[in-house]
Amino acid sequence: MRLLKLTTLTFIIFASFSSAKAQAPINDNCNGALNINIPLDGFGMGIYYSDTVDLSNSTLQTGEYFHPVQVSAGTDKKSIWYKFHLPTARSINLELSQPSISLPEDAVGFTVYHNASCLPGASAIPGAKLTPLNKFGSSYNPCLLPGDYLVQVSAKTIANDEVFLKLTVDESMVTNDYDKPANAQFLDVISGGYTSYTFDVGCQTIENAAENCPSLGANYQEYTQSTWHVFETDNFIDMLRWELREDPSFYTGNLRVGYKLYKGDARSTPISSLTLVDGCGVLHPTEPNKYAGKTWLCLLEPNSTYSLQVFYHKDYSNASIEFRFYERGIGNSHSYDPTNLSPSTKMGTLSGSPTGTSYKAYDTLSCNALIANNPCGTVNPASGTISIGDDTYYAGVWYTFTITDYANVEFITTNSYFGKRLYAGNVEESCSLTLLREQKSLSMGFIYPCLPAGTYSFQILGKMDTLNLITWGSHYNHLGNPANLEIKVTSVDIVNHYQLTSSGKVDSLNNWMPLQDGVTVYADSAYFGCPNTVLPAGDNCYGKRKAIYREFVIDTIGMVTLGGVNIYNSDAYLQHILYKGDASALATAQNKFTYGETIDGLTPMSNCFRFYNNNPIFCVTPGVYTLVTFADSNDVFSARLSRPWVRFNKRYTQFYDPSSPNDMGDITTALLSGATVSGTSDYYSCINNPLTIDGKTPCNYTSGIPRNKQIYRQFYISQPLTLIIENDIGLFRLFKGKISDGVNTLSSDIPNHGDIGCRSSYNGDCKFFDAGWYTVVSYGYGGIYEGPLYSEADLGKLNNIRIKEVPQRGTKYNRPHKAYYAGITDFGPNTGTDTYPNKSKIYTFDTDTFSCIPDTPFSAHPLDPCPPDYNRVSYFTFTITKESFVSIYNIPSLMVSRVYPFDVRSDSTRMISEDPIQPCIEIKNYNTDEIRWYGKIDICRLQPGTHTLVVFANNSHANKTVQPIMYVDSIPDSRFDHASNAYDFDLIPGDSLVYYGRIGDINPIDPARNPSDDFISCLTGARETDPVTNDYPNQLCSEGLYPYDSSSSIAYPVTENQSVYDTLGTTNKPVRRNIWYTFVVEGPGTVYVSVNNRTPGKSTPILPFAVYKSDVDGNLPFSAIKASGEIDSTFASGLTYVKNNSSLRWYWGTLICNGNLQTISFEISSCEPLAKRRYYIVVDAVVDWYNNIMISNQLDVSIKFEGVPVIPLRYDHYSEANVINGLNESDPPYTDIAL
Secondary structure, three states: OOHHHHHHHHHHHHHHHHHHHHOOOOOOHHHEEEEOOOOOHHHOOOEEEEOOOOOOEEEOOOOOOOOOOHHHHHOOEEEEEEEEEEEOOEEEEEEEEOOOOOOOOEEEEEEEEEOOOOOOOHHHHHHHHHOOOOOOOEEEEEEOOEEEEEEEEEEEOOOOOOOEEEEEOOOOOOOOOOOOOOHOEEEEEEEEOOOOEEEEOOOOOOOOOOOOOHHHHHHHHHEEEEEEEEEEEEOOOEEEEEEEEEHHHOOOOOEEEEEEEEEOOOOOOOHOOOOOEEEEEEOOOOOOOOOEEEEEEEEOOOOEEEEEEEEEOOOOEEEEEEEEEEEOOOOOOOOOOOOOOOHHEEEEEEOOOOOOOEEOOOEEEEEEEEHHHHHOOEEEEEOOOOEEEOOOOOOEEEEEEOOOOOOOEEEEOOOOOOOOEEEEEOOOOOOOEEEEEOOOOOOEEEEEEEEOOEEEEEEEOOOOOOOOOOOOOOOOOOEEOOOOOOEEEOOOOOOOOOOOOOOOOOOOOHHHHHHOOEEEEEEOOOOOHHHHHHHHOOOOOOOOOEEEEEEEEEEOOOOEEEOOOOOOOOOOHHHEEEEOHHHHHHHHHOOOOOOOEEEEOOOOOOOOOOOOOOOEEEEOOOEEEEEHHHHHHHHHHHOEEEHHHHHHEEOOOOOOOOOOEEEEEOOOOHHOOOOEOOOOOOOOOOOOOOOOOOOEOOOEEEOOOOEEEEEEEEEEOOOOEEEEEEOOEEEEEEEEOOOOOHHHHHHEEOOOOEEEOOEEEOOOOOOEEOOOEEEEEEOOOOOOOOOOOOOOOOOOOOOEEEEEOOOOOOOOOOOOHEEEEEOOOOOOOOEEEOOOEEOEEEOOOOOEEOOOOOOOOOHHHHOOOOOOOOOOOEEEEEEEEOOOEEEEEOOOOOOOOEEOOOOOOOOHHHHHOOOOOOOEEOOOOOOOOOEEEOEEEEOOOEEEEEEEEEEOHHHHHOEEEEHHHHHHHOOOOOOOOOOHEEEEEEEEEOOOOOOOOOOOOOOOOOOOOOOOOOOEEEOOEEEEOOOOOOOOOOOOOOOOOOOOOOOEEOOOOOOOOOOOOOOHHHOOOOOOEEEEEEEEEEOOEEEEEEEEEOOOOOOOOOOEEEEEEEOOOOOOHHHHHHHHHOOOOOOOOEEEEEEEOOEEEEOOOOOEEEEEEOOEEEEEOOOOOOOOEEEEEEEEOOOOOOOOOOOEEEEEEEEEEEOOOOOOOOOOHHHHHHOOOOOOOOOOOOOOOOO
């Protein structure tokens, strides 16, 4: 019985054991990955082990990915999963091991995935940067970035035992500058101007999660790199500016940091014992060459040590980060407290001199000068700020001084961005002084002219960059700057000329005698003194407080013209008003002779005016008039001379009465003789005589104000004529009829012309005026005797009209038999050689005029009009003896053309029976921000023979001319038109030599030409899918367009006599034409590509071209690529833009082309995989009208490759690991010996 019981028990234990062994491990599924715990929230360092797990019953998950090294080794049959987390960078050694030695070395392996969710794929392996192993062993990374890592332990089917992972975590073994407080960068004493420092970032760490900067945003915990920097301040500091950026050569735009500033030395003091001064803040430079920075104002202490910690994102690295510091501070301000000034800024009594005497005092804008800390009534408000315009100031210092007489006083400071304020009174005695003048930024100071005797206070104000804008500089921060003051005192010679200081103190022009007709009378010269004067009541020209009075007498009606000395510092710059009335008599009667009093009773006849290029005219009636010249202290300072003049004229309108007009009589004979007929000149005078004629009111002056001065003239023509009528001064209307026969006899509806309206001139062109009488009414605007308008506009000006016949230009080529013949207009030779020829020729045809007489009916020509409403024509013929490219241009807008393949002079009937080569076409220009192009008629493969250009016009072209210009050139073939025909340079050696073609290749057309030589001609086109970049900053300048809705820019194949633009409206797009090249380079280096214009006379501008990279295997020869149809000719098929030769610039908000470079270069990084790479070059024709060169164009391409020696990567894979055996063996086979 005992034996039976034991056997049963043994069975039960065995059964339980077998059941457990059959169950899958807990981490068999990716979502059940076991965590390898790293203490201290992942910041711990040491050796950490995973749980030991038996692989026997592990399985696979559906869709589970295995690295190729596992697949090739067969370790992809089952798996278990682990995970670990790194909050900051660490050196990591991950080792796969087993408790026993029962499993073969190659039975298991592992693969690590970075920041991936379950199930991870191949894309998550490179980021892990731990080499996958297909056997027991370890994988090491000296700087593994922070993140979450999944470890897939995979095995062969035979792996039926336990395994575990050993994770060794240590400090990063990569040089990481200033990573710890103890090895912080010491910047020494920061003092004075900019001091710069550079270092690299990548694989820095933090000590624990408490080192953070939440201001960086929701992902602030990802900023797990930091650097430490220690500096000292000098013996006085107001401001410290710290800035940072990426070196422009290494710019990524990804530098975004947080920072904390501590007081204390982090190298020797625990962080917990440091005093936080500022933090945490965020800086982010957003442009190359631009810094982001932080300014500490009035915050740091002198002779102290500070530590700066800067946080970087865990994924950020850069080989060159620049820090720079700027410090300012020279000492405390002396006169910061307005109630207790330093003796050094009390400047005392200042005496002036005629040339000016200067006085200087010195102070500083320091932190103790903050307005908020020194409140004083209204001069230093308790708010702590003073605003002048849109500038705000936070600090200020004070100066006081006294002058004993009027003086021009100039204040000069040491910074144009300071605020400046001048107060009347001594600020030590009152905090509520009267502000005399203030000035904001952009001037070193100001001049106060005519400053009266007294004591004054001057305040210099400084800014603080409270918004941390951009710079330490003079615009934003003034703390720490000298705030010195120079005062220059210039004495003033006080003179009172004609300023009505007592009765009769005026300048009486012409000694109170009435002004005589046509006589100019000059006033006495006068200057203004500093004292203000009595003023007329009312407007004083923008608040002027000084006046000079001059009076004159008029004894009859007429006009007065006023003028002045039109030189610098004279009447030209002074303000004046003419009054009706005797200012002297009124002031005497009212006993008003001092400033603050105003003279009543004067009637202003004008607003304020100057004599600068201006001589106003006024209507006057008998009486006394006063001319008042106004000024202020600035005019005194400038010593402006006042010496006006006055001239009286008896000017009256002669032909103001419609019953007595200026009768010009019959002007037919004079007109037919070619003469211009004028009326009798007449003045617009001081009367208004408005009259409505045939319902037509006087012409308007402006804004509905009528021209109420009318002058009447009438003339007669005895036969129909075409006329041009011009009017001097004002506007005119034309009426049919003779006004002296009565106003009611006139009509504004002119036969053939209708109502021509209000005009200054009228050209009747080809429309005849019927024989008969006509009336011209001229309209003017201005003052009248009665007022209230006494001056303005046309008053006193001479008016006249001129009439002439429209010149009738005869047409020369308006019939087929009269057609202009240009002769033989063949191309070349022009310049150059047979190797590099220029065969183009330009022919300018004779000029023809479309007359007033239509050339219809066209049936007599015979000809179909083009378009139907065109009624004039001109014929031009020319002969070519060989197939040519022809471009015709210089035909004005709206004229329409055809080209026929025969001589119209020989048989014009063929125009009805034969189709034209060029159908009806209107030449138009194409103008956008990117392309500016002159329209043309382009015909490719024009066949030998005599051809006819027909230009059509309509009525709008009467008396207009046309002079066609024709460009003729040869038509060479384009060998490399289209990607499939690209010239193949093949592999360019990295020997820094220039190659103009494939090594050993010879040009098959002319051995003297380079192998890559080709032509862009009218046979060259472009496909609509050809690549181009038109987005800033990679815009190509400029590549042409596609005139048709088709797959190419020209109609392939090009047939004889093919017109490029075949219908009306299609010349609005220039044609894109390009040729292709391809080449291969191997490895890293710099590639130089040049396109060389070879046609003599067409060396500039440089043709636009771009380089594109192909994604096709660079090892494949171009012939194989063509044969397999793998040519990359579009972005969609695999081309990637690399670079083009265009340069751009912004002009008034518009991006414009700034020329093309002949040579461009681009680099292939040494970090790129070592491989052959294929590139394509696409060269376009120029289409910009400023730089246009007509086809045909000859060119070739040269390429240079400066290769960089490739340093082999050794020991890059675990299978290539170097064996350290103490024998210094660098390459296999290694000696198997124990250390």
